Amino acid sequence: xxxxxxxxxxxxxxxxxxxxxxxxxxxxxxxxxxxxxxxxxxxxxxxxxxxxxxxxxxxxxxxxxxxxxxxxxxxxxxxxxxxxxxxxxxxxxxxxxxxxxxxxxxxxxxxxxxxxxxxxxxxxxxxxxxxxxxxxxxxxxxxxxxxxxxxxxxxxxxxxxxxxxxxxxxxxxxxxxxxxxxxxxxxxxxxxxxxxxxxxxxxxxxxxxxxxxxxxxxxxxxxxxxxxxxxxxxxxxxxxx
Numbered sequence: 430x431x432x433x434x435x436x437x438x439x440x441x442x443x444x445x446x447x448x449x450x451x452x453x454x455x456x457x458x459x460x461x462x463x464x465x466x467x468x469x470x471x472x473x474x475x476x477x478x479x480x481x482x483x484x485x486x487x488x489x490x491x492x493x494x495x496x497x498x499x500x501x502x503x504x505x506x507x508x509x510x511x512x513x514x515x516x517x518x519x520x521x522x523x524x525x526x527x528x529x530x531x532x533x534x535x536x537x538x539x540x541x542x543x544x545x546x547x548x549x550x551x552x553x554x555x556x557x558x559x560x561x562x563x564x565x566x567x568x569x570x571x572x573x574x575x576x577x578x579x580x581x582x583x584x585x586x587x588x589x590x591x592x593x594x595x596x597x598x599x600x601x602x603x604x605x606x607x608x609x610x611x612x613x614x615x616x617x618x619x620x621x622x623x624x625x626x627x628x629x630x631x632x633x634x635x636x637x638x639x640x641x642x643x644x645x646x647x648x649x650x651x652x653x654x655x656x657x658x659x660x661x662x663x664x665x666x667x668x669x670x
Contacts, residue, residue: 433479441470441523441547442540443603447513448488450477451531455487458531459499466536468544473499474520476513479506509614511621518606527600531597535598543600545632553631556591557575557638558600575656582660583620586667587627591635595659598638605631616655617662624666 444462448455451505462473473495485503492501500520504513514528525547529537539557546552560573580594599622609625611618626633 430447438638439469439524441472441525442467442544443472443474443521443523443526444529444537444637445514445517445521446473446475446529447478447510447517448475448480448484448531449507449510449513450480450482450484452480452482452484452487454533455484455531456491458529458533458593459491461533463528465540467540468548469525471498472521474517475499476502476505476516478508478510478513479504511611511613511618512615514618515611516543518611521603524603525600525601526606528597530597534641536639536641539598539636542636542638543598546636547600547602551632552634554591554626555600555634555636557596558592559596559636559638559640560593561637579620579656579659579663582619582622582663583624586663587624589623590628591623591633593635594623596638601626602644605629613662616659617658620659620662621666628660 446458446462451458451633457474459475462471463583473490475492477488479485488501492499502520504516504518517528518526519596525544527540529535532629546555576593576595581590583589584591585593595652596619599619605626606622608629609622611621611625613621
């Protein structure tokens with residue numbers, strides 16, 4: 430009798446999309462997620478973090494058309510990306526979960542590459558790597574170097590050798606991320622989940638991904654204040670979390 434493949438343990442990829450004021454991009458993001466080639470079924474969980482630009486009205490209309498294939502959850506106040514991800518996790522039914530930003534900086538066509546280490550049984554979590562010499566938009570010197578510094582500190586504290594701690598594409602086995610008590614509300618999700626996943630000694634892989642970063646004029650939301658906050662969260666969750 431042939432043993433069942435490891436991949437047969439995984440039936441569905443749950444895709445959490447935190448959204449805040451992304452009227453210009455949200456329909457294209459959802460279309461890209463739906464069109465992405467996947468070896469698994471897909472579950473879309475979209476959390477609108479109290480958008481005020483018409484985004485949530487678009488989402489409600491799309492959800493009515495999509496039926497059970499897409500869940501839309503509405504926050505009654507703006508709480509931040511980390512809070513939106515926690516809300517999304519409450520609705521996940523798939524065995525693997527990934528966070529998809531709603532700003533078109535990341536390409537869902539990379540989902541198969543992110544999935545492969547988990548489907549092969551080698552990883553519990555997979556991080557994208559934007560800075561591997563492959564295709565990526567050339568943007569801000571200070572943002573890039575702030576990311577390098579934060580990644581170095583995360584590696585120092587967690588005894589890892591990540592290349593891109595702040596990357597938006599992070600994919601996890603659902604059973605693992607549910608063991609992590611997440612508390613940060615804004616962009617502190619990235620350092621928090623990294624430090625806490627390392628504490629659990631989970632197997633983390635990196636894979637190269639495409640990156641189409643946008644400018645602040647195009648709607649980029651993360652600022653230097655979030656970089657300072659990320660440093661605080663790294664220290665907090667390493668020593669007190």
